[in-house]
Amino acid sequence: MAVEVTLGHAAEAAAAVKDKLVAEGVPAALAAGDSTLWGPEAQTEAAIRLGWLTLPTTSRELLPELTKLVERVRAEGLDHVVLAGMGGSSLAPEVICATEDVPLTVLDTTDPGQVLRALGERLENTVVVVASKSGGTVETDSHRRIYEKAFRDAGIDPADRIVVVTDPGSPLEKTAAEAGYQVFLADPNVGGRYSALSAFGLVPSALAGADVVKLLDDAAEVAPSLARNEGNPGLELGALLGAQALAGRDKLILRDALSDITGLPDWIEQLIAESTGKSGKGILPVVGADSAEAADQFSVDIGPEGDVHVDGPLGAQFLVWEYATAIAGRVLEIDPFNQPNVAESKENTAKILQGRPESAYPVVVDGPVEVYGDVGENCDNLADVLTWVLREIPENGYLAIMAYLDREAAFDAAILGGGDFEQTTEAWAAADVATLRNLLDYRTDHAVTFGWGPRFLHSTGQYHKGGPQVGVFLQITGVNSDDVEVPGRPYGLAELQLAQALGDLGALQSRGRPTVRLHLTDRRAGVAHLLSVAEEL
Numbered sequence: 001m002a003v004e005v006t007l008g009h010a011a012e013a014a015a016a017v018k019d020k021l022v023a024e025g026v027p028a029a030l031a032a033g034d035s036t037l038w039g040p041e042a043q044t045e046a047a048i049r050l051g052w053l054t055l056p057t058t059s060r061e062l063l064p065e066l067t068k069l070v071e072r073v074r075a076e077g078l079d080h081v082v083l084a085g086m087g088g089s090s091l092a093p094e095v096i097c098a099t100e101d102v103p104l105t106v107l108d109t110t111d112p113g114q115v116l117r118a119l120g121e122r123l124e125n126t127v128v129v130v131a132s133k134s135g136g137t138v139e140t141d142s143h144r145r146i147y148e149k150a151f152r153d154a155g156i157d158p159a160d161r162i163v164v165v166t167d168p169g170s171p172l173e174k175t176a177a178e179a180g181y182q183v184f185l186a187d188p189n190v191g192g193r194y195s196a197l198s199a200f201g202l203v204p205s206a207l208a209g210a211d212v213v214k215l216l217d218d219a220a221e222v223a224p225s226l227a228r229n230e231g232n233p234g235l236e237l238g239a240l241l242g243a244q245a246l247a248g249r250d251k252l253i254l255r256d257a258l259s260d261i262t263g264l265p266d267w268i269e270q271l272i273a274e275s276t277g278k279s280g281k282g283i284l285p286v287v288g289a290d291s292a293e294a295a296d297q298f299s300v301d302i303g304p305e306g307d308v309h310v311d312g313p314l315g316a317q318f319l320v321w322e323y324a325t326a327i328a329g330r331v332l333e334i335d336p337f338n339q340p341n342v343a344e345s346k347e348n349t350a351k352i353l354q355g356r357p358e359s360a361y362p363v364v365v366d367g368p369v370e371v372y373g374d375v376g377e378n379c380d381n382l383a384d385v386l387t388w389v390l391r392e393i394p395e396n397g398y399l400a401i402m403a404y405l406d407r408e409a410a411f412d413a414a415i416l417g418g419g420d421f422e423q424t425t426e427a428w429a430a431a432d433v434a435t436l437r438n439l440l441d442y443r444t445d446h447a448v449t450f451g452w453g454p455r456f457l458h459s460t461g462q463y464h465k466g467g468p469q470v471g472v473f474l475q476i477t478g479v480n481s482d483d484v485e486v487p488g489r490p491y492g493l494a495e496l497q498l499a500q501a502l503g504d505l506g507a508l509q510s511r512g513r514p515t516v517r518l519h520l521t522d523r524r525a526g527v528a529h530l531l532s533v534a535e536e537l
């Protein structure tokens with residue numbers, strides 16, 4: 001089944017951009033892997049970043065070894081699959097498994113409570129995929145160390161339970177070889193966010209029980225159309241994204257609209273934000289909003305409905321969105337394969353971990369919520385602070401909420417509450433800090449994004465620092481009652497989590513953008529207070 005892109009009211013603007021791309025011979029050149037399409041400065045990187053175009057075929061080489069691994073894991077009754085991976089090393093498997101409704105525990109967090117929950121769940125039946133292209137990502141390295149210790153403490157040999165996916169020659173490949181872990185080497189000519197159909201997408205998904213052959217088949221079916229000038233969904237979509245951004249509609253509202261796919265917007269968010277958000281330009285994906293409300297926004301729905309929509313099976317969607325993002329990069333004249341500003345927050349975090357964060361004093365304390373930052377003088381309570389934050393958003397700007405908390409904490413509240421489906425959903429929303437996005441969105445026409453830290457650092461984090469400097473940043477941290485030591489490191493997850501939050505805050509502040517940190521001195525009460533204040537604004 002192919003992918004259908006319906007452009008609705010946006011068709012005319014996209015057509016002009018598409019005609020230019022066709023006249024320049026771009027569709028066939030991109031499909032053939034031409035690394036010159038993004039200009040001389042981008043060429044060296046592009047030359048080693050176009051391997052995703054052929055993954056629907058080349059990834060099949062992995063299947064025999066992967067099938068054997070799946071059989072072994074099944075035979076041993078290991079039915080709790082944990083994936084430790086950040087950004088491009090976990091976002092695709094999360095969508096694949098959610099879509100196929102097979103359970104996968106994704107660890108892309110440094111929240112001690114969230115990691116403890118995963119550790120506490122059926123360790124004796126657990127297999128862990130440690131996925132990192134670079135092999136040096138601090139979160140994933142920490143998770144590997146933590147699970148190694150947990151297995152050893154339980155009398156389990158980590159070599160029986162840890163599977164590694166990485167690039168050839170990475171430090172993780174070396175560590176894995178020394179430890180005797182099974183290693184799947186990924187294609188090094190594929191960047192992290194373009195790696196959905198590589199070993200990074202396939203290994204954890206197959207272990208969790210997803211049909212990865214179908215994924216490759218669906219992608220292979222759409223691949224030939226990507227060389228065409230007409231009937232090329234990647235070209236249509238790329239021209240649309242580029243045309244909208246050039247016209248000032250650079251906030252992309254992404255919605256799941258009655259598709260069979262669950263959660264694709266979160267994967268697209270990383271692909272588009274990291275690929276386009278640089279050199280003061282870019283497209284900001286907004287996940288969770290109901291509709292485009294302002295002149296700088298436009299909506300694309302995933303599924304068969306909506307004015308502008310993209311419909312088709314998941315494997316094909318991956319390839320089409322990757323192609324479209326590369327096309328949008330050409331239209332916007334940026335390099336869609338680098339992420340020049342991601343390292344900055346990581347470096348700040350490393351510095352904070354080496355020293356001690358400077359102690360700061362809250363400018364406002366409102367119940368279980370402490371407020372840090374340069375908020376206006378007349379801010380006496382949380383309501384004033386939130387109002388100030390909303391007023392600071394400039395024309396064509398946006399608000400980014402970034403929560404370094406436990407992504408699953410609200411599930412506990414919902415389960416504890418009992419009740420039917422509706423009551424459970426309500427209890428969950430009332431305890432989920434992500435609900436703040438909807439509440440603040442309701443108070444402004446500007447785009448409001450929500451990201452879980454440190455997950456978003458590997459996604460929209462690039463855009464916030466490298467894209468147009470029109471963001472206002474609301475960071476949320478919380479007290480940790482538990483901690484998890486990171487074996488072999490002088491810090492635990494709680495310290496790492498706070499250092500990541502403060503490291504990114506520093507990077508945003510250095511750009512002169514308004515930044516506020518809300519610190520919850522009691523997490524549950526803090527979230528409840530924050531939501532009730534936002535509701536009353």
Ligand SMILES: O=P(O)(O)OC[C@H]1O[C@H](O)[C@H](O)[C@@H](O)[C@@H]1O
Pocket residue numbers: 086087088089131132133134135136137140192193274339342457458459
């Ligand atoms: O797979 P890894 O090397 O661990 O990288 C995980 C993530 O790290 C960085 O933040 C990159 O900007 C992302 O594109 C990448 O997906």
